[in-house]
Amino acid sequence: MSAIHPDQIMAERLAGTMSAEPRRPMNPETFDGTVIDDPSVRPDLVLGNRSFGEVTNIVCGYTEQKPGSWWLPVFCLTSSIAGLTGLMVLYLAITGVGVWGLNNRVGWAWDITNFVFWIGIGHAGTLISAILCLLKQKWRTSINRAAEAMTIFAVICAATYPGIHVGRMWMAWMMFPIPNANKIWPNFTSPLLWDLFAVSTYGTVSLLFWYMGMIPDFATLRDRAVMRMKRDPNQPPMLPILSVKADQMRAYIYGFLSLGWRFSSRHWQHYEKAYLILAGISTPLVLSVHSIVSFDFATSVLPGWHATIFPPYFVAGAIFGGFAMVLLLMIPARELYPNMKDLITVRHIENMAKITLLTGSMVGFAYAMEFFIAWYSGSDYEKDVFVFSRLMPPFLAETFGFHRHAPYWWAYWAMIFCNVVSPQLYWFKRFRTSAFWVFVVSVLITIGMWFERFVIIVTSLHQAFLPGHWGMFFPTPVDILTFVGTIGVFTTLFLLFLRFLPAFAMSEIKNVLPQASPHHHGHGHGGDAAGGHAPAAHHQGGH
Amino acid sequence: MPLRRITREGTDAVSKAKTKIYKTTAGQLVYGLMAEFSDPAATYHAAEKIRDAGYKKWDVYSPFAIHGIDEAMGMPTSRVPLACGIIGLSGAAVGFLFQWWVKTQGYPTVVQGKPHGAWQPLMPIIFEFGVIFTSFTALLTMLAINKLPRWYHPLLKKERFLKTSDDRFIICIEARDGNFDPEATRLALEHAGGYNVELVEE
Numbered sequence: 001m002s003a004i005h006p007d008q009i010m011a012e013r014l015a016g017t018m019s020a021e022p023r024r025p026m027n028p029e030t031f032d033g034t035v036i037d038d039p040s041v042r043p044d045l046v047l048g049n050r051s052f053g054e055v056t057n058i059v060c061g062y063t064e065q066k067p068g069s070w071w072l073p074v075f076c077l078t079s080s081i082a083g084l085t086g087l088m089v090l091y092l093a094i095t096g097v098g099v100w101g102l103n104n105r106v107g108w109a110w111d112i113t114n115f116v117f118w119i120g121i122g123h124a125g126t127l128i129s130a131i132l133c134l135l136k137q138k139w140r141t142s143i144n145r146a147a148e149a150m151t152i153f154a155v156i157c158a159a160t161y162p163g164i165h166v167g168r169m170w171m172a173w174m175m176f177p178i179p180n181a182n183k184i185w186p187n188f189t190s191p192l193l194w195d196l197f198a199v200s201t202y203g204t205v206s207l208l209f210w211y212m213g214m215i216p217d218f219a220t221l222r223d224r225a226v227m228r229m230k231r232d233p234n235q236p237p238m239l240p241i242l243s244v245k246a247d248q249m250r251a252y253i254y255g256f257l258s259l260g261w262r263f264s265s266r267h268w269q270h271y272e273k274a275y276l277i278l279a280g281i282s283t284p285l286v287l288s289v290h291s292i293v294s295f296d297f298a299t300s301v302l303p304g305w306h307a308t309i310f311p312p313y314f315v316a317g318a319i320f321g322g323f324a325m326v327l328l329l330m331i332p333a334r335e336l337y338p339n340m341k342d343l344i345t346v347r348h349i350e351n352m353a354k355i356t357l358l359t360g361s362m363v364g365f366a367y368a369m370e371f372f373i374a375w376y377s378g379s380d381y382e383k384d385v386f387v388f389s390r391l392m393p394p395f396l397a398e399t400f401g402f403h404r405h406a407p408y409w410w411a412y413w414a415m416i417f418c419n420v421v422s423p424q425l426y427w428f429k430r431f432r433t434s435a436f437w438v439f440v441v442s443v444l445i446t447i448g449m450w451f452e453r454f455v456i457i458v459t460s461l462h463q464a465f466l467p468g469h470w471g472m473f474f475p476t477p478v479d480i481l482t483f484v485g486t487i488g489v490f491t492t493l494f495l496l497f498l499r500f501l502p503a504f505a506m507s508e509i510k511n512v513l514p515q516a517s518p519h520h521h522g523h524g525h526g527g528d529a530a531g532g533h534a535p536a537a538h539h540q541g542g543h
Numbered sequence: 544m545p546l547r548r549i550t551r552e553g554t555d556a557v558s559k560a561k562t563k564i565y566k567t568t569a570g571q572l573v574y575g576l577m578a579e580f581s582d583p584a585a586t587y588h589a590a591e592k593i594r595d596a597g598y599k600k601w602d603v604y605s606p607f608a609i610h611g612i613d614e615a616m617g618m619p620t621s622r623v624p625l626a627c628g629i630i631g632l633s634g635a636a637v638g639f640l641f642q643w644w645v646k647t648q649g650y651p652t653v654v655q656g657k658p659h660g661a662w663q664p665l666m667p668i669i670f671e672f673g674v675i676f677t678s679f680t681a682l683l684t685m686l687a688i689n690k691l692p693r694w695y696h697p698l699l700k701k702e703r704f705l706k707t708s709d710d711r712f713i714i715c716i717e718a719r720d721g722n723f724d725p726e727a728t729r730l731a732l733e734h735a736g737g738y739n740v741e742l743v744e745e
Contacts, residue, residue: 051710052606052709052710053709053710056606056709177641177645183650184650185645185649185650187652187654188642188645188664188665188668189646189654189664189665190654190655193668194667194671197667197668197671198667198671201671204675205674205675205678208678208681208682209678211682212682212685216708219708220708220709222708223705223706223708223709224708224709226705227702227705227706230702255694256694259691259693259694260694260695260699261691262604262696262698262704262707263604263605263606263707263708264603264604264689265590265602265604265608265609265612265613265618266602266618266689267691268607268608269612269613269618269621270621270684270685270689271608271685272608273623274623274682274684277623277627277677277678277681278678278682281627281631281674281677281678281681282678284670284674285674288667288670288671292667506606507607507608508607510606510607510710511607511608515582515583516583516607516609516610517583517584518583518586518587518609518610518611518612519584520582
């Protein structure tokens with residue numbers, strides 16, 4: 001035994017004051033040792049040469065230990081913002097949709113914009129959990145749980161809007177095909193009903209997938225709570241007035257949610273098959289959801305909407321915006337929680353930046369192709385929408401001698417700058433490996449993707465066909481506060497997730513550690529020694 | 544390990560075979576014998592040995608699914624995909640029939656220039672029906688085959704066992720296995736590389 005007690009090494013490593021030896025000598029050009037361009041070298045997925053036990057301790061620590069002093073103030077702030085949505089929806093319910101800035105021409109604006117914005121955000125989560133699972137991308141294991149959580153929360157935010165935008169929201173149940181006294185059934189050939197089915201299926205399947213992934217991790221949290229209770233039966237109660245102990249609560253709640261999972265290999269076999277099937281079925285699902293959302297527009301005959309490029313364009317945009325949101329959530333979390341940097345390495349950020357660059361370029365291509373088709377179609381209305389509702393800024397209109405300029409040109413160019421120009425920074429390794437720059441670009445992309453939906457929806461509606469109908473749309477404070485409120489709902493739910501649920505898929509992370517392979521025979525790991533894997537020592541202690 | 548052995552009058556409900564029942568001297572029913580293994584590789588090879596020794600009612604417990612353990616344990620292929628395929632396709636059929644009934648029988652409407660009996664505009668919802676049926680089947684058949692939820696299990700009373708959810712690897716051979724014998728099974732586990740062999744009471 002070395003001079004320092006292994007427990008002390010463990011404690012220091014967990015506190016982040018000391019890191020274990022890296023598996024290979026570190027090259028400063030590889031940042032934290034994970035950005036290796038040589039494809040024959042597989043960089044570590046988890047840094048610090050962690051043992052299984054350390055992974056458990058780190059991940060469970062996020063829910064078991066008190067969060068940093070930042071948590072409560074931030075939670076209070078975000079939940080207050082979330083309350084705005086509640087207040088605004090109440091005001092809307094007792095007044096009517098007239099409180100929004102809608103008018104005769106633009107009958108659909110921020111409600112549908114925000115709906116498409118949020119539902120698109122969710123797509124990155126399913127892409128990470130399903131498509132990357134099928135493609136055997138092992139790096140997904142440390143971000144999939146958080147990304148799936150984000151999907152659910154984004155779907156919750158999105159689902160608010162179809163519910164409230166109908167005006168008489170107590171009639172929202174009529175969207176569902178339920179037999180009712182009027183003997184009226186919904187119209188199954190309408191893209192809006194497809195949309196309802198697609199989004200509710202998507203929400204349900206994402207929830208099942210997320211929950212199923214968490215079952216083993218709930219069991220881990222349960223077992224740890226039970227072991228702590230056995231070791232120390234005289235824990236103080238949770239609150240002076242509440243006689244229940246924290247670990248007792250954990251054992252009951254996580255125990256209930258774990259469904260009695262006991263890590264049996266016979267169970268794992270069916271579990272893995274079911275997981276693979278969910279991944280397989282989620283892959284066409286995620287591609288279909290935003291395709292169907294785009295049908296809301298593409299099947300209409302309105303210039304600016306009537307485009308066959310919409311389904312792939314929307315799907316690429318959804319993944320693009322979703323990855324930006326994953327990065328927006330994970331980069332601060334990585335800074336705020338000790339040791340999260342060992343799980344979410346620079347390579348994770350770089351990989352996500354690369355996907356963002358790819359999907360951003362697809363979106364940019366779609367923007368260009370829309371213009372080409374508007375010209376190539378020879379439709380005057382189509383050309384007019386693109387040039388005089390979106391593209392033409394006043395100074396250019398003056399230069400070229402046009403009588404009109406596009407009233408929403410600033411929204412269009414904000415979208416181009418944020419979605420097409422800003423991700424181009426990712427061609428440079430320096431930017432895509434820097435958490436700061438990735439964060440900045442992700443903020444821009446999130447803004448840009450919101451503007452994309454606004455541009456598609458409002459600019460196509462506000463001046464079409466008859467000039468006598470032309471007018472502008474301006475949001476009211478109710479519009480704005482409802483949207484700001486949903487950002488609060490989203491962040492509040494995410495904070496609760498980080499605090500109370502296993503934020504990383506422990507069993508999956510353990511499975512991608514080098515020592516998890518049944519063909520791995522090296523016992524000389526620092527991590528293994530610290531984790532207490534000494535068969536001989538246990539042998540005598542058993543009986 | 545002082546054990547009493549009783550041969551039960553009746554037959555095992557599942558295997559229809561005559562089973563021996565083991566009780567501790569204190570009168571507690573015996574669930575089985577469990578042993579700990581040091582790492583996934585050792586567990587994998589031990590599983591092969593236990594499989595080859597002819598045991599049937601036994602299991603490997605590990606914090607994650609060890610790659611290839613199903614072969615090492617000699618497990619048959621999972622039936623979950625089959626169930627998902629059948630029920631998923633049935634779900635899609637239900638989705639079609641439901642929409643077709645509404646569109647042509649329950650509430651016939653001709654809108655958007657789409658004719659009555661057209662199946663093409665029904666495809667998105669047929670697909671969604673198939674997806675939702677498949678996903679519920681995947682989760683529920685997985686739970687049903689695994690006999691979950693089951694919030695009580697003899698193994699969960701063992702503190703050593705609870706550590707499988709962290710970083711331990713355990714093999715447990717159940718007393719209802721035809722080949723189970725307190726001494727021989729303990730030796731088999733130890734030969735396979737197991738340590739900390741423990742008796743698990745029901």
